[in-house]
Amino acid sequence: MTLLRAEHLTVRFGGLVAVKDVSFSVESGQIFCIIGPNGAGKTTLFNLFSRIYAPSAGRMLLDGVDFTTLPPHRIAQLGIARTFQNLELFDHATVLENLLVGRHRFRRHGFLAETGFDQVVWQAELESRRAVENIIDFLDLHRFRDTRVGALPYGVRKVIELGRALCSQPRLLLLDEPSSGLNAEESEDIGYWILDIKRHFGITVLMIEHDMRLMGQVSDRVLALNEGSVLAEGSVQEVQSHPQVIEAYLGVQA
Ligand SMILES: Nc1ncnc2c1ncn2[C@@H]1O[C@H](COP(=O)(O)OP(=O)(O)O)[C@@H](O)[C@H]1O
Ligand SMILES: [Mg+2]
Structure with a gap:
């Protein structure tokens, strides 16, 4: 069963197109990973799903319900929760x-x-x-x-x-670079927590990840973005061996 559907999402910031006609589906119970170089549009996609931004075009559905224009404060009630690339906690609280x-x-x-x-x-x-x-x-x-x-x-x-x-007992958990700022050991531990979240609670996870080790450790399916567009989608192996993905990462002709 499809939990999240992104259909032809586009985001413009003035003259810059940060997300270009991006479509994909996340199946219920999957750990779905979005990869791509800096500036690829990954966080912008998350800002769409949490309704911080509105898309210039396209629509988004959770379990068949169109939430493209739902007010941001209704997103948690819909069952979407997220973490941020740079922590957003209350430091003075316990x-x-x-x-x-x-x-x-x-x-x-x-x-x-x-x-x-x-x-x-x-x-x-x-x-x-x-x-x-x-x-x-x-x-x-x-x-x-x-x-x-x-x-x-x-x-x-x-x-x-x-x-x-x-x-918040979400149906869809959005994790923006869960390993950023962590050392190799801590990053592996986060990987185990993410796998446990899927096993224990059956929560569907959509994550952005830079660390290819962690990505390979947890992902059921991977989407590669570059300059706002989809380069490839498939299994870890399929995406990692995709010539355009290798080129985007290494900057060389594969
Ligand atoms: N609020 C904004 N206003 C203008 N440009 C933005 C804004 N947010 C992101 N961008 C631009 O959109 C592009 C994609 O950014 P982002 O989604 O943060 O990339 P990623 O998370 O893949 O590194 C970048 O060129 C970035 O500078
Ligand atoms: Mg980002």
Whole structure:
């Protein structure tokens, strides 16, 4: 079953076409990886799927539902969560508090209900705590629970950002360069978490990755972009051995 469909997506910034007529489908349960040199349009695609940008042309569907013009604050409710290429955590808040932010989409009660602290609100709060504890267990974050995020090493903060996205119980998880800033060992660990996310929760993952080792470790399917256009799509082997992909990466005629 297709979970995400991108149909003829185009994004223009003034005279620059950052994404050109890009189409692809992500099947439910897949780990789908987007690769490409710097400036290829990868993050711009993610900014479309999280509705930070609007496409100049084309449309996007999640499970058959067109969300091309859905307001950005409805994206989490639709079941899409993301992480950022450069971490976006609250450094002055604790790990637990940052993870609870991931539960935001389940808050449906107004101020009056919250001040009244009625039974329904209490139930929702309990449910949120339970979901967060589940993710703390899963990612083995117990010892950091009450630590300020800003005081933690970069590698741990990357895992926390992943955890916050998981707390929203998404159907589609968007990871923008999960290994950026990590050493080889930490990068391999992130790879295991990503595989576990698929196995454990059955969440579909769409990720952008620079590190070819990590890409090969986790991907079911790969899309290569260059200068906003699709160069190739297929298995890891197919894409890695594609002459145009080799040329785009190495800058030589293959
Ligand atoms: N908000 C923006 N305004 C103008 N140009 C942008 C904006 N965002 C991205 N770009 C340009 O679009 C192109 C693709 O950028 P990006 O999607 O960030 O590439 P990637 O993530 O593949 O490295 C680049 O040339 C970049 O400079
Ligand atoms: Mg990018």
